[in-house]
Amino acid sequence: MIVCQLIEGINLKPPIGALGFASVTLIKGESKNILFDVGGFGAREVISAIKKQNLVDCIFISHLHFDHSSNLDLYCNTDIPIYINTKELVYYKDTYDSNKESDMFPYFKTIADSLLVYEFEGSIELDRGIRTLETPGHTFGHSSLEITKGNQRLLIAGDAIKSINDYHNDEDYSNAYDPQNCISTKRKIKQENFDYIIPGHDKMFNVKCNDNQYFRCVKKNLRYF
Numbered sequence: 170m171i172v173c174q175l176i177e178g179i180n181l182k183p184p185i186g187a188l189g190f191a192s193v194t195l196i197k198g199e200s201k202n203i204l205f206d207v208g209g210f211g212a213r214e215v216i217s218a219i220k221k222q223n224l225v226d227c228i229f230i231s232h233l234h235f236d237h238s239s240n241l242d243l244y245c246n247t248d249i250p251i252y253i254n255t256k257e258l259v260y261y262k263d264t265y266d267s268n269k270e271s272d273m274f275p276y277f278k279t280i281a282d283s284l285l286v287y288e289f290e291g292s293i294e295l296d297r298g299i300r301t302l303e304t305p306g307h308t309f310g311h312s313s314l315e316i317t318k319g320n321q322r323l324l325i326a327g328d329a330i331k332s333i334n335d336y337h338n339d340e341d342y343s344n345a346y347d348p349q350n351c352i353s354t355k356r357k358i359k360q361e362n363f364d365y366i367i368p369g370h371d372k373m374f375n376v377k378c379n380d381n382q383y384f385r386c387v388k389k390n391l392r393y394f
């Protein structure tokens with residue numbers, strides 16, 4: 170199995186408003202290739218190239234914020250399954266109908282019928298060593314992917330862990346739907362003791378590095394797991 174972070178997300182927060190450039194990761198599994206998130210503006214060229222090369226057998230969407238899911242329209246009218254947690258679809262409908270949150274991908278509602286959406290809940294296996302993990306808080310139905318290869322474990326976190334800084338503190342500064350739940354999810358992830366994390370808005374890092382090794386690990390090219 171090969172895990173490659175194709176796009177390293179960026180974590181920038183202006184004093185007013187929001188920017189979004191999210192990570193996109195390709196997992197070459199034993200029997201299928203899985204694309205984790207499809208990014209938003211600025212990522213379209215990459216997602217389009219992936220589609221043209223028929224590189225992907227299915228897509229996993231961590232949550233329906235615009236910066237993680239806006240390029241889904243490229244997969245309209247195809248037979249590529251799009252895995253989205255049922256709770257996230259309910260949350261989308263709720264927030265969209267009541268206009269409670271503006272960060273959702275607004276056109277998902279328009280294109281949903283043309284996508285092959287595969288709803289799931291809890292922990293399901295997408296391929297050998299690749300399992301979904303519910304990581305709620307940032308959004309109601311936020312989910313991540315847990316990858317096991319030999320005795321090493323990697324979490325493709327989405328916005329459950331936005332950056333390496335986010336991992337190493339106990340606060341929430343991620344415009345979460347439920348900040349308390351976001352923090353407790355972060356604690357649960359830390360207890361799991363993963364070896365590597367791919368954050369939603371940062372490059373992949375090695376969790377096991379101590380403070381002295383920290384910068385060396387971040388600098389090292391860890392795009393491949």
Ligand SMILES: [Zn+2]
Pocket residue numbers: 232234237307328
């Ligand atoms: Zn988000």
